[in-house]
Amino acid sequence: MNTFLFYILAAVIVVSTGLAITRRNAAHAVIYLVFSFFGCAILFYLLGAPMIAALEVIVYAGAIMILFLFIVMMIRIETPEHPLFPFSQLRPAMAIGLIYAATGLLLLFHQAAASRQPMAPATTPPEVFGYTLFAHYGLTIEIASLLLLVVLIGALHIGRHQPGGHK
Amino acid sequence: MMISYEHVLGLSVILFFMGMFTVLTRRNLIMILLGLEIMLNAASVGFVGAGLHWHTLDGQAMVIFVMAVAAAEVSVGLALVVCAYRKTGSVNPLFLDEGP
Numbered sequence: 405m406n407t408f409l410f411y412i413l414a415a416v417i418v419v420s421t422g423l424a425i426t427r428r429n430a431a432h433a434v435i436y437l438v439f440s441f442f443g444c445a446i447l448f449y450l451l452g453a454p455m456i457a458a459l460e461v462i463v464y465a466g467a468i469m470i471l472f473l474f475i476v477m478m479i480r481i482e483t484p485e486h487p488l489f490p491f492s493q494l495r496p497a498m499a500i501g502l503i504y505a506a507t508g509l510l511l512l513f514h515q516a517a518a519s520r521q522p523m524a525p526a527t528t529p530p531e532v533f534g535y536t537l538f539a540h541y542g543l544t545i546e547i548a549s550l551l552l553l554v555v556l557i558g559a560l561h562i563g564r565h566q567p568g569g570h571k
Numbered sequence: 572m573m574i575s576y577e578h579v580l581g582l583s584v585i586l587f588f589m590g591m592f593t594v595l596t597r598r599n600l601i602m603i604l605l606g607l608e609i610m611l612n613a614a615s616v617g618f619v620g621a622g623l624h625w626h627t628l629d630g631q632a633m634v635i636f637v638m639a640v641a642a643a644e645v646s647v648g649l650a651l652v653v654c655a656y657r658k659t660g661s662v663n664p665l666f667l668d669e670g671p
Contacts, residue, residue, distance in 0.1 A: 410574045425593040497595035508584040522573030536628045548639040555643040562650040
């Protein structure tokens with residue numbers, strides 16, 4: 405039963421992401437993507453990372469997608485009538501996609517035989533994960549918090565409403 | 572539970588291609604940013620799968636930082652989208668080409 409759970413989750417994630425990228429209405433696309441992120445969170449729990457699963461729901465589906473919804477609601481988007489995937493853009497997209505598909509297939513089918521064995525299930529208790537994160541990656545945490553501070557100031561400055569245009 | 576590492580990487584490849592396709596072909600700035608988020612999520616799936624395969628916590632630590640960077644980039648990206656909307660009145664990236 406647990407073996408099929410991964411494939412059911414993978415199908416849900418792929419189908420909802422596919423639905424998300426083919427919507428004309430941006431709000432519908434964001435909702436489908438929230439559904440896909442919930443599926444990814446369950447997948448992370450299945451792969452032994454309960455803390456990452458909770459953080460995916462809180463940060464990705466709960467903050468980033470809500471930010472997208474705020475912007476979609478703030479900006480009046482006229483639903484355009486032109487084709488969704490314009491043909492002039494399809495040629496470079498498919499060219500890059502073919503190169504990427506070739507790379508992906510090489511990556512998948514030249515693995516060692518050990519990659520085809522099922523992975524041993526494991527789970528990470530949050531206290532072990534927290535200890536490892538702060539013991540080995542303390543500097544990166546400080547850099548990430550500095551990045552968030554810089555982005556806060558930057559987004560505030562960019563989004564300021566100047567009367568009469570702004571440079 | 573028997574999940575093979577190959578299949579987790581295959582899911583990551585499929586999701587990443589979907590995100591890249593969205594960035595390359597959609598003519599809506601918000602959908603382009605959504606494609607970026609899909610690509611980052613696909614990379615996170617690959618990282619967590621690799622962490623389970625090699626029995627190390629480095630994959631999960633990397634996902635924490637990927638999420639932090641994704642949140643930062645979405646904030647600045649959406650602020651820029653609002654800027655572009657105020658300047659041109661639409662979210663079509665083709666309208667941003669102007670000038671000589």
